[in-house]
Every structure is written in structure tokens, then in C-alpha cells.
Amino acid sequence: MGFFRQVLVMAAKDLRAELRTKEALNASLAFALVILLLFSFAFDPTEETTREISGGLLWIVFAFAGALVLNRSFARELPNDCLDALVAAPISGAALFLGKAVANFLLVLAVELVSLPVFGIFYNVRWTSQFGELMLVLALGTWALTVIGTIFSALTVNIRLREVMLPMLTYPILVPALLGAMQLTTGLMAGQPIGPDTVAWLKMLIGFDVVYTAVSLVLVESVLVG
Amino acid sequence: MSAVAVDGVWKFYGDFPALRDVHLEAAAGSCLALIGRNGAGKTTLLRIIAGFSRPGRGQVRIFGNPPRETETRRQIGFIGHGISVYDELSALENLTLFGRLYGLADPRRSALEWLERTGLERVRNGLVREFSRGMRQRLAVARAFLHEPAVLLLDEPFTALDDRAIAVLQTLLRQALSERKTIILSTHQLREALELASHVALLNRGQAAFCGPCTPEMASDPGLIYARYGEG
Numbered sequence: 001m002g003f004f005r006q007v008l009v010m011a012a013k014d015l016r017a018e019l020r021t022k023e024a025l026n027a028s029l030a031f032a033l034v035i036l037l038l039f040s041f042a043f044d045p046t047e048e049t050t051r052e053i054s055g056g057l058l059w060i061v062f063a064f065a066g067a068l069v070l071n072r073s074f075a076r077e078l079p080n081d082c083l084d085a086l087v088a089a090p091i092s093g094a095a096l097f098l099g100k101a102v103a104n105f106l107l108v109l110a111v112e113l114v115s116l117p118v119f120g121i122f123y124n125v126r127w128t129s130q131f132g133e134l135m136l137v138l139a140l141g142t143w144a145l146t147v148i149g150t151i152f153s154a155l156t157v158n159i160r161l162r163e164v165m166l167p168m169l170t171y172p173i174l175v176p177a178l179l180g181a182m183q184l185t186t187g188l189m190a191g192q193p194i195g196p197d198t199v200a201w202l203k204m205l206i207g208f209d210v211v212y213t214a215v216s217l218v219l220v221e222s223v224l225v226g
Numbered sequence: 227m228s229a230v231a232v233d234g235v236w237k238f239y240g241d242f243p244a245l246r247d248v249h250l251e252a253a254a255g256s257c258l259a260l261i262g263r264n265g266a267g268k269t270t271l272l273r274i275i276a277g278f279s280r281p282g283r284g285q286v287r288i289f290g291n292p293p294r295e296t297e298t299r300r301q302i303g304f305i306g307h308g309i310s311v312y313d314e315l316s317a318l319e320n321l322t323l324f325g326r327l328y329g330l331a332d333p334r335r336s337a338l339e340w341l342e343r344t345g346l347e348r349v350r351n352g353l354v355r356e357f358s359r360g361m362r363q364r365l366a367v368a369r370a371f372l373h374e375p376a377v378l379l380l381d382e383p384f385t386a387l388d389d390r391a392i393a394v395l396q397t398l399l400r401q402a403l404s405e406r407k408t409i410i411l412s413t414h415q416l417r418e419a420l421e422l423a424s425h426v427a428l429l430n431r432g433q434a435a436f437c438g439p440c441t442p443e444m445a446s447d448p449g450l451i452y453a454r455y456g457e458g
Binding site for chain 1 (some may be wrong): 276277278294296300302304306307310313314315319323326327329369
């Protein structure tokens with residue numbers, strides 16, 4: 001079986017298991033919506049303020065809600081020692097990792113796509129004005145979040161306090177990607193397309209994704225086999 | 227060439243040596259019973275042979291190749307302490323998933339065949355979380371045998387099995403031996419193990435205290451090995 005077929009089989013397995021239980025998805029979605037709702041009441045922001053904080057607020061919500069999905073990624077393999085069966089199977093660690101990362105990416109993206117219209121309504125923001133570019137930034141930022149989250153989910157899977165450890169390990173590394181995603185999203189929410197003054201953030205986000213995906217693919221075998 | 231060769235394997239957990247210079251060999255078609263007290267290192271050794279864990283020193287070869295090579299992994303079937311199947315998937319989905327991961331030509335057909343052989347055909351679409359313990363264990367056996375592995379590594383396979391699961395497993399193991407497959411099983415249930423075993427290895431505090439053929443004397447009096455080579 002080819003590498004990409006293995007990736008698809010793993011991603012389909014994780015998505016099927018999650019959609020049956022909806023453990024992580026429900027928790028993540030509920031968290032995102034409650035935070036957006038609470039902030040809308042707490043600040044009562046003007047239109048100008050909303051534009052200024054939109055990128056930061058959205059990505060803080062996405063990062064924390066995403067952690068709830070990412071925490072379950074390898075933890076899902078713990079009951080019944082399923083991780084042993086995956087490690088024993090003749091698939092590369094890279095395919096196993098990438099399959100899980102793709103499944104996590106789709107789940108976190110689904111939470112984000114539900115959160116965006118809610119954000120638009122509560123904060124009176126026309127978030128669709130730069131829709132294409134916003135989706136590009138969303139995809140790049142979410143991939144950064146999931147690739148780092150998935151590799152650290154593998155690393156912390158056998159740690160007793162993994163729910164605490166995962167955010168503590170991932171957020172410091174994610175700072176450059178989150179900064180880039182926040183800056184770009186703030187501009188796009190204000191209706192400004194990505195221009196010469198913000199394109200550097202986009203390049204940095206793409207570079208972050210490429211570098212950390214490559215590093216994770218190389219390291220995952222050592223992470224899985226102790 | 228040995229089917230499984232363990233050559234001078236050490237494993238450390240911190241400073242503690244869980245395995246100390248273990249040498250073992252299992253020929254193709256043989257059944258090696260790995261026995262020893264709790265904490266002797268049986269599970270650690272099996273996990274290293276299966277490629278789940280790397281030895282601190284020494285090496286393991288399966289048909290001359292390292293256990294982590296992709297082709298070598300295709301030749302290994304493992305039953306550990308857990309059943310290694312997903313509660314959220316049905317029995318058929320579980321076996322089809324592993325059939326795909328092992329690159330079987332027709333994963334669904336192989337899955338159905340093994341569900342029938344383990345008596346789970348009737349509940350093939352039932353979610354594993356709704357299965358009884360015995361059914362889950364038979365599914366675990368089906369998962370380990372699904373890809374027709376040449377080497378079977380079984381960590382206390384008879385523990386907590388119901389009568390039907392024991393019968394299924396014993397039948398499959400005898401059949402595997404008749405097909406010259408290699409079996410290494412760790413166990414505390416000496417009588418069941420020695421009925422199948424052609425060879426015995428006794429691990430004592432991480433060292434191979436004895437490794438040799440299973441004699442009729444040992445099979446009739448399982449405690450003899452401990453008395454003679456163990457701590458009594």
C-alpha cells in the first residue's frame with residue numbers, strides 16, 4: 001500500500017472514530033462558542049476595536065479549542081493498547097503521523113468554520129469580505145496548530161498529565177505561527193487584502209508549516225518507538 | 227537461519243537493567259515458551275522482539291532482519307495485554323482497517339474469513355464496545371492472525387480468556403505450528419504453554435537462566451524448571 005493510501009486509511013479511521021463518539025468535537029465546539037459569546041458580552045466593543053482585536057481573539061479561541069481535539073489524537077490509541085497494533089503494522093511512522101494530522105486538521109477546521117459566522121454575528125464583523133485569503137490563512141494557521149499538536153500529542157501520550165503538558169509544550173513553539181495568523185486575520189477582517197506590508201507574515205506562516213511538517217515526519221519514528 | 231534471534235540484548239529503565247545480556251534463538255516452526263516470575267523481563271523482551279521498543283545494547287533479528295523493517299513487520303503477529311482493537315469501530319471495520327494497513331489483497335474478504343473462524347460472523351457489524359470480554363478477546367486473536375504472520379509473539383495469551391477463546395487460540399496455534407510458523411509466548415500458565423512448546427526459556431531478573439528444548443519431564447512437571455534453574 002502506497003504512502004498516501006496509508007495516510008488516507010489512518011485519517012479515515014480517526015475521523016470515523018471521532019464522528020462516532022464526538023468526544024473532542026463537541027467539547028472543542030462548545031468551548032469555542034462559549035468563549036466567543038462571553039467575550040462579546042464582556043467587552044461590548046466598538047466597530048474599530050473589534051477589527052483591532054479580531055485576529056487575536058479568533059486565534060486564541062482556535063488555539064485553545066484545537067488543543068481539546070489534539071489532546072485526543074494519540075490518547076485515542078491508549079484504550080486497548082491500540083497504539084501497539086499501529087506501531088506493529090507495516091506502515092511508516094510518517095504515514096501514521098500524517099494521517100492523524102490530516103484528521104486533526106479537518107476536525108479543527110470544522111470547529112473554526114462554525115465559529116467564524118458566530119463571530120461575525122456577535123461582533124458585527126463582515127468576515128467574508130476577503131473570503132479566499134481568509135480561508136488560506138485559516139488553512140495555514142490550522143495546519144501549523146495541528147502539525148505541532150499532533151507530534152506533541154504522540155510525545156506526551158504516555159505522560160499522566162498529558163492534558164496539561166500538551167498546551168505547555170505546543171503554545172511556545174506555536175508563537176511565530178500564531179503571530180502571523182493573527183496579524184493576517186486582523187487585516188483581512190478589516191477588509192484589507194494581503195499586501196506588501198503583510199506578505200512577510202504569510203511567507204513566515206508557509207515556512208513554519210513546511211519546516212515543522214518536515215521535522216515532525218523525520219522525528220515521529222523515534223517518538224513512537226522508545 | 228533462525229526465525230528469531232536475540233543477541234546480547236540489554237534494556238535499561240533509567241539505571242535499572244530490565245534485561246541483561248539475553249541470548250535466545252527460535253527456529254522456524256518452533257514454539258518457545260518464555261517463562262519467569264513477575265518482573266523477570268518477559269514483556270520487555272517480547273516488546274523488543276516485536277519492535278515496539280529498542281534495546282539498550284545488543285540486537286534482535288527476525289529472519290535475519292531488524293524488527294522495525296517494513297517487510298519484517300509484515301511477518302509478525304502480536305497479542306499483548308490489550309486487545310488492540312478500537313471500541314468505536316465494528317468488528318468488521320477493525321479487521322478491515324488492519325487488513326488495509328498490512329496491505330492484504332482483499333482486506334474485507336480476509337476480515338470476513340477470520341470473523342467466521344473466530345465465531346464472530348454473526349456480530350460482524352456490532353461495535354466492539356458492545357462486545358463481551360470473550361468476544362473482544364477472540365477479535366484480538368483474529369487481528370493478530372489476519373495477515374498470516376510467520377512469527378507470532380504472544381504476551382500471556384491465555385490470561386483472562388474464556389473457555390471458547392482458549393479453544394480458538396489453541397487450535398490456531400497448533401495449526402500455525404503445523405504450517406511451520408514460529409511462536410514465542412510468555413506465560414504464567416505453564417501447563418497450557420508447555421503442551422504447545424518445543425522449547426523453553428526461563429527469564430530470571432532480566433537474564434536467561436535457561437534456554438533449551440522442552441522435555442517430556444518438564445511438560446509433566448512444569449514446576450521443575452523453576453526448581454532447577456530459577457529461584458525455587
